[in-house]
Amino acid sequence: MTNINSKPALHLIPVQLGTAPTNLWLPSDVQNIAANIKYYIAENAKTARLFLKQINTTHAIRDINIKTIEKNSTKEELVKWLEPYNSGHSIGLVSEAGCPAIADPGANIVEIAHSMGITVMPHTGPSSIILGLMASGLNGQSFAFHGYAPVDTSARERQIKLWENISRKQNQTQIAIETPYRNDAFMDSLIKTLNPATKLSIALGLHTPKQLIQTLTVDQWRKRGKPTPMHKIPCLFLFLAN
Amino acid sequence: MTNINSKPALHLIPVQLGTAPTNLWLPSDVQNIAANIKYYIAENAKTARLFLKQINTTHAIRDINIKTIEKNSTKEELVKWLEPYNSGHSIGLVSEAGCPAIADPGANIVEIAHSMGITVMPHTGPSSIILGLMASGLNGQSFAFHGYAPVDTSARERQIKLWENISRKQNQTQIAIETPYRNDAFMDSLIKTLNPATKLSIALGLHTPKQLIQTLTVDQWRKRGKPTPMHKIPCLFLFLAN
Numbered sequence: 001m002t003n004i005n006s007k008p009a010l011h012l013i014p015v016q017l018g019t020a021p022t023n024l025w026l027p028s029d030v031q032n033i034a035a036n037i038k039y040y041i042a043e044n045a046k047t048a049r050l051f052l053k054q055i056n057t058t059h060a061i062r063d064i065n066i067k068t069i070e071k072n073s074t075k076e077e078l079v080k081w082l083e084p085y086n087s088g089h090s091i092g093l094v095s096e097a098g099c100p101a102i103a104d105p106g107a108n109i110v111e112i113a114h115s116m117g118i119t120v121m122p123h124t125g126p127s128s129i130i131l132g133l134m135a136s137g138l139n140g141q142s143f144a145f146h147g148y149a150p151v152d153t154s155a156r157e158r159q160i161k162l163w164e165n166i167s168r169k170q171n172q173t174q175i176a177i178e179t180p181y182r183n184d185a186f187m188d189s190l191i192k193t194l195n196p197a198t199k200l201s202i203a204l205g206l207h208t209p210k211q212l213i214q215t216l217t218v219d220q221w222r223k224r225g226k227p228t229p230m231h232k233i234p235c236l237f238l239f240l241a242n
Numbered sequence: 243m244t245n246i247n248s249k250p251a252l253h254l255i256p257v258q259l260g261t262a263p264t265n266l267w268l269p270s271d272v273q274n275i276a277a278n279i280k281y282y283i284a285e286n287a288k289t290a291r292l293f294l295k296q297i298n299t300t301h302a303i304r305d306i307n308i309k310t311i312e313k314n315s316t317k318e319e320l321v322k323w324l325e326p327y328n329s330g331h332s333i334g335l336v337s338e339a340g341c342p343a344i345a346d347p348g349a350n351i352v353e354i355a356h357s358m359g360i361t362v363m364p365h366t367g368p369s370s371i372i373l374g375l376m377a378s379g380l381n382g383q384s385f386a387f388h389g390y391a392p393v394d395t396s397a398r399e400r401q402i403k404l405w406e407n408i409s410r411k412q413n414q415t416q417i418a419i420e421t422p423y424r425n426d427a428f429m430d431s432l433i434k435t436l437n438p439a440t441k442l443s444i445a446l447g448l449h450t451p452k453q454l455i456q457t458l459t460v461d462q463w464r465k466r467g468k469p470t471p472m473h474k475i476p477c478l479f480l481f482l483a484n
Contacts, residue, residue: 012376012377021271023269023270023271024269024271024272024365024366025269025366026269026366027265027266027267027268027269027270028265028269028270029263029265029266030266099372099376099382100376101375101376101379101382102372102375102376102382102383103382103383104382104383106382107378107379107380107381107382107383108379110376110377110378110379111379111380111457112379113379114379114456114457120377120379120455121377122372122373122374122376122377122455123266123373124266124267124268124366124367124368124369124373125366126366127366127369127372129372130341130344130364130369130371130372131364131365131366132364133343133344134254134341134342134343134344134352134364135254135352135362135363136349136352137343137349137350137352137353137354137355137356137362138349138353139349140341140343140344140345140346140348140349141344141345141346141349141389142386142387142388142389143386143387144384144385144386144387144414145384145385145386146384147383147384172386213362213364214356215353215356
């Protein structure tokens with residue numbers, strides 16, 4: 001394995017979800033691999049630098065080359081950013097939080113790397129989807145991650161109903177995220193729309209001092225009310241109909 | 243965070259996927275938390291001991307209490323196994339490989355822990371689903387994990403077609419695993435059944451010297467043939483229709 005990791009590759013490096021110490025969420029060998037990389041492609045250069053400050057980088061951070069993925073980044077640009085590989089350099093891909101290319105941009109860079117014959121090395125790190133699903137007690141043998149629900153309230157509630165039907169038919173846990181300032185609206189829609197017996201789990205503020213993981217039936221949520229405040233705290237929502 | 247982790251909890255501890263060094267896949271703080279736990283619930287006591295030998299356990303391994311989850315384990319037994327929590331002890335949950343309660347048993351134990359008011363602490367570690375999805379270059383913003391496909395060939399091929407239709411309609415990556423000795427049969431069915439333009443990715447032998455991650459269109463797989471040998475090597479299969 002050491003040999004594999006010392007060869008140049010596109011290394012997929014997970015980054016922090018919250019404020020917990022690096023040693024809680026990133027294996028030491030992955031920290032070492034990331035610390036030696038001089039070429040990074042990032043969703044957000046600021047959070048990438050925040051990450052690099054947490055590990056003991058070999059190069060001064062100002063000497064590390066960080067390219068930022070923009071919505072209008074062209075394929076030609078992405079290919080160019082991967083070119084240092086051809087001179088024997090590894091490249092690191094990091095997203096704003098958690099695992100790159102999952103619930104985040106970056107998959108197109110991985111796709112281009114494959115087409116260029118670049119070795120792709122995924123690494124272990126924090127995934128809110130996996131942490132939240134493990135801790136929910138809901139079905140982890142069949143699940144779907146949908147990303148964001150529609151913003152419009154009635155479209156959102158129709159979507160929740162559709163997901164609940166799939167969940168019931170397939171015994172499949174449904175997983176979604178929301179832009180943190182819309183957490184309360186999404187939780188309200190879930191509690192209002194889902195069947196009383198459906199189990200609804202939240203993983204709020206993972207890896208922060210406010211971490212809250214709670215699984216209740218919708219009926220219980222209706223009686224107890226949702227936790228406050230959810231506003232602006234990253235949250236994963238999971239439910240399983242029966 | 244240190245405070246959270248020093249309080250008794252049900253700790254969800256991921257274990258090895260392959261033969262790679264522990265420091266590549268388990269954060270040092272998680273190793274320390276796991277090393278201090280005296281009560282374990284395991285899918286397989288043998289692999290649990292193999293894991294405990296890799297970390298520097300505080301207690302001699304023979305003094306660590308390991309309960310094995312059986313298909314016929316009753317709720318009463320599981321409740322009893324969680325009872326050391328009430329005397330201030332943490333309990334560790336480990337599966338045979340990767341993350342507990344994901345693509346593996348254990349979710350019912352987490353569910354019972356929630357109902358007993360036990361703090362559930364999920365930890366970061368290797369997940370073949372996340373590693374394979376990150377590295378595939380396929381859509382990581384919408385995906386479904388289905389577990390195992392049907393064993394019967396024609397039922398399996400019908401199921402693959404159904405999943406491909408969902409993938410096309412929802413731009414959703416479909417993910418499945420197979421019992422390693424059936425990998426070749428499953429790969430044959432995928433290559434035969436899926437549309438030529440569908441992208442098919444495999445993550446074979448993750449965290450072993452034979453690790454192979456490859457994404458090609460079904461048409462390309464038909465021309466190049468599947469990699470050999472896949473037999474008895476854990477493999478994750480992912481595809482995305484277009």
